[in-house]
Structure formats: structure tokens, C-alpha cells
Amino acid sequence: MNEVKQEKVVVRGLEDVAAAETRISYVDGVNGQLFYQGYNIHDIAEKASYEEVVFLLWNARFPTKDELSTFRSKLVAGMRIPSQVVEMIKLTPPNSHPMSILRTAVSMLSIYDPDTEDIGISGNLRKAIRLVAQIPTIIADLHRVRKRQPLLSPDPNFGIAANFLYMLRGTPPDELEQKVIDLIMVLHADHGFNASTFTARVIASTLSDMHSALVGGIGALKGPLHGGANQKVMKMLREIDNVDMVQAYIEGMLENKKRIMGFGHRVYRVEDPRARHLRKYSELLSERIGKRHLFEISHRIEKIVKNAKDIYPNVDFYSATVQNALGIPEDYYCTVFAAARSSGWIAHIMEQYGDNRLIRPTSKYIGEMGRPFISIENRTI
Numbered sequence: 001m002n003e004v005k006q007e008k009v010v011v012r013g014l015e016d017v018a019a020a021e022t023r024i025s026y027v028d029g030v031n032g033q034l035f036y037q038g039y040n041i042h043d044i045a046e047k048a049s050y051e052e053v054v055f056l057l058w059n060a061r062f063p064t065k066d067e068l069s070t071f072r073s074k075l076v077a078g079m080r081i082p083s084q085v086v087e088m089i090k091l092t093p094p095n096s097h098p099m100s101i102l103r104t105a106v107s108m109l110s111i112y113d114p115d116t117e118d119i120g121i122s123g124n125l126r127k128a129i130r131l132v133a134q135i136p137t138i139i140a141d142l143h144r145v146r147k148r149q150p151l152l153s154p155d156p157n158f159g160i161a162a163n164f165l166y167m168l169r170g171t172p173p174d175e176l177e178q179k180v181i182d183l184i185m186v187l188h189a190d191h192g193f194n195a196s197t198f199t200a201r202v203i204a205s206t207l208s209d210m211h212s213a214l215v216g217g218i219g220a221l222k223g224p225l226h227g228g229a230n231q232k233v234m235k236m237l238r239e240i241d242n243v244d245m246v247q248a249y250i251e252g253m254l255e256n257k258k259r260i261m262g263f264g265h266r267v268y269r270v271e272d273p274r275a276r277h278l279r280k281y282s283e284l285l286s287e288r289i290g291k292r293h294l295f296e297i298s299h300r301i302e303k304i305v306k307n308a309k310d311i312y313p314n315v316d317f318y319s320a321t322v323q324n325a326l327g328i329p330e331d332y333y334c335t336v337f338a339a340a341r342s343s344g345w346i347a348h349i350m351e352q353y354g355d356n357r358l359i360r361p362t363s364k365y366i367g368e369m370g371r372p373f374i375s376i377e378n379r380t381i
């Protein structure tokens with residue numbers, strides 16, 4: 001049998017391969033820093049609202065007061081979703097994963113969006129606002145449909161993040177909750193060329209539409225090695241349930257070569273800068289709702305994993321306890337990540353359209369060549 005001789009170098013997982021240039025965000029894995037359009041995340045987190053950050057990601061500058069007010073009103077007004085999408089949500093089996101419903105609903109939104117096929121700048125901006133606004137509504141509506149509770153309309157006094165929490169739970173978030181849900185959205189908004197962003201850019205590079213690219217991004221984010229890790233973190237915390245059990249549980253996992261969810265990162269070799277902010281609110285909120293043990297367990301896990309493997313928490317680790325304290329159901333954690341990251345995906349999709357080259361890598365073929373065809377009558381295994 002012939003073999004193909006190829007001099008191609010395969011970089012498994014595309015580790016350290018730069019697939020494009022970007023101005024949107026920069027992940028400095030050596031120094032544990034994250035920049036949005038050149039601004040250090042530590043200077044933005046807890047200071048800029050989610051709407052300010054979305055504006056920044058899309059326009060490369062922060063908005064003025066007037067611009068922000070208009071932008072925020074447009075976003076909140078865009079939160080309504082077509083009734084057909086609500087009907088579809090009602091038809092879904094109650095045990096299907098919320099990320100699957102979200103993926104399906106975003107795909108369905110494209111059918112009702114008047115600008116779906118317009119990938120020009122203004123068409124994209126109109127869709128961008130609608131999508132970032134509609135995704136939180138899909139998630140909130142799904143939860144309320146499943147709980148047989150009436151669906152709520154956004155409150156114009158709240159921004160996107162607080163409205164999401166209000167429409168999901170039915171109770172308006174207090175000041176601290178508003179601050180924390182906004183912070184979660186800010187911290188998850190963008191993160192370089194992660195798997196879901198890359199997926200979205202590959203789809204955009206074929207000049208397909210924005211909804212298609214977002215559907216791909218949601219599909220990639222759903223996996224436990226990416227955005228699905230936060231739900232698994234909460235499952236682990238529930239299983240451990242007691243600080244005294246942490247050592248044995250984690251050692252057992254490591255001995256069996258199992259991955260500790262919420263730890264490790266392809267790019268960061270030191271602490272994920274987003275974890276610092278989430279750790280602080282994990283402690284504050286867990287204490288506030290009388291579940292301090294969840295923070296204590298998390299903190300103990302962090303120490304043990306650091307000592308044993310020199311691996312640090314990523315964004316998903318403390319986001320689990322923060323979301324738990326905000327009353328977000330466990331199987332919805334990844335959808336919150338998706339809602340926030342939709343703004344980053346869109347920034348990247350628009351950047352891709354702006355200077356497009358079809359993303360089409362190659363592969364190193366290691367199969368056989370020239371195999372003789374045998375007709376079905378003469379074929380045996």
C-alpha cells in the first residue's frame with residue numbers, strides 16, 4: 001500500500017498558533033493579565049457596566065454618557081423575543097440541557113430577524129444589539145416556562161444583566177446582586193481566541209451570517225473543557241459537601257488522573273485574573289446566603305490543587321458559587337457564560353468580516369492510499 005509523504009507540522013490543539021490578528025482582547029498567559037481593547041480587566045471590573053464593555057468591544061472606545069444611555073435603552077428595548085421562539089421553548093422536553101435550547105432558539109431567531117442575510121456593517125450592528133439583548137430573555141423564559149411561571153418583560157430601570165436576573169427569578173435584584181451579575185457579564189465578555197470564539201470566526205470567515213456564527217459559538221462553549229465547566233464545579237462542591245472531605249476527594253481525583261473542573265487553562269500559566277474578582281464575591285455572597293461552607297470547600301480545593309499540581313482556578317471555578325448565591329439554577333450556569341460571551345463573539349465576527357480571509361487550515365493525512373476497490377458481492381471483513 002502506498003503512503004503519502006508530507007512535510008507538514010501538526011500542532012495538536014493549535015496550541016500557540018496565531019490564526020489571525022485581533023484588537024479586541026489580549027490574554028497574557030505568562031503574567032496572568034487580560035485586556036479588552038487595551039484596557040486591563042482589573043481597571044474595568046466593578047467600574048464599567050456590562051453595556052459600557054459591550055460598546056467598548058464593538059467600537060474600540062468607551063461610550064460617552066449620552067451614547068451609553070441610548071445604547072442601554074436600545075439593548076433593553078431589544079430584549080423581546082418572537083412568540084414563535086417562546087412556543088418552541090414550550091415544546092422542548094424538560095430534561096433537555098438549557099444550552100441545547102439556547103442553541104436551537106438562537107438558530108430560530110435568525111428565521112425571524114429582518115437583517116439575517118445582511119452582513120453589511122449597519123445590518124450587523126442592528127442584529128448585534130438584538131442578539132445580545134435576546135439571549136438573556138431566551139434563558140430567563142426557558143427557566144420560567146419549565147417552572148410554569150408567567151414570563152416577565154424587562155424593567156427599563158435595569159440594564160441587561162439585572163434584567164436577566166429579574167426575568168429569570170421574578171424578584172428584582174438588590175444593589176449588590178445587580179453589581180455582581182453585571183460583573184459576571186463583564187468578566188465573561190471576551191477572552192482572545194478561545195475555542196468558541198475561534199468557531200464563530202471560522203463560520204463568519206465563510207461569509208455566513210451572524211446568527212450561524214453564534215450558534216457555532218454556543219455549541220463549542222457547551223463542552224465541559226470550555227464553558228460547561230462551571231456546572232460541573234457546582235456538582236463537585238455538592239458531592240464534597242463538607243470541608244473535611246475535600247482532601248480525600250481531590251486526592252482521589254488526582255490519583256485517578258481525573259480533571260478538577262474549574263482548574264487549569266490553555267493560556268494562563270498563573271492565576272486567571274478573572275478568578276480574583278469572582279473569589280471575592282464567592283466569599284461575600286456565600287456568607288450572605290448562609291452557605292459559607294461552599295466558599296470554604298472551594299478555597300480548600302484551590303489550595304490542594306495548587307500544591308499538588310501547580311494549577312490555578314480559572315473563570316469557571318468561583319463563578320459557580322457566585323451564580324449559586326444569585327439563585328441561578330446549576331444547569332443554567334453555562335447559558336449565563338454564553339449570554340455574556342455573545343458580545344465578544346459578535347465583536348470578533350465583525351472584526352472577521354472587516355478583514356476577511358477564509359479560515360481553511362490543512363491536515364496531515366496519515367491514512368493509506370491506492371487501496372483496491374472490492375465490489376460488495378466479494379467483500380468480507
Ligand SMILES: CC(C)(COP(=O)(O)OP(=O)(O)OC[C@H]1O[C@@H](n2cnc3c(N)ncnc32)[C@H](O)[C@@H]1OP(=O)(O)O)[C@@H](O)C(=O)NCCC(=O)NCCS
Pocket residue numbers: 224225226227229258259260261262263264265266267309311314315316
Ligand atoms: C482547560 C484545559 C482543557 C486546558 O488544558 P490543556 O492546555 O490542554 O492542558 P493539558 O491537558 O495539556 O494539561 C497539562 C497538565 O495539567 C494537568 N491538568 C490540566 N488541567 C487540569 C485539571 N483541571 N485537573 C487536573 N489536572 C489538570 C493535565 O493532566 C496535565 O498534567 P500531566 O502533564 O501531568 O499529564 C484543562 O486545564 C482542563 O481540562 N480543565 C478542566 C476544565 C475546565 O475547567 N475548563 C474551563 C476552562 S476556562
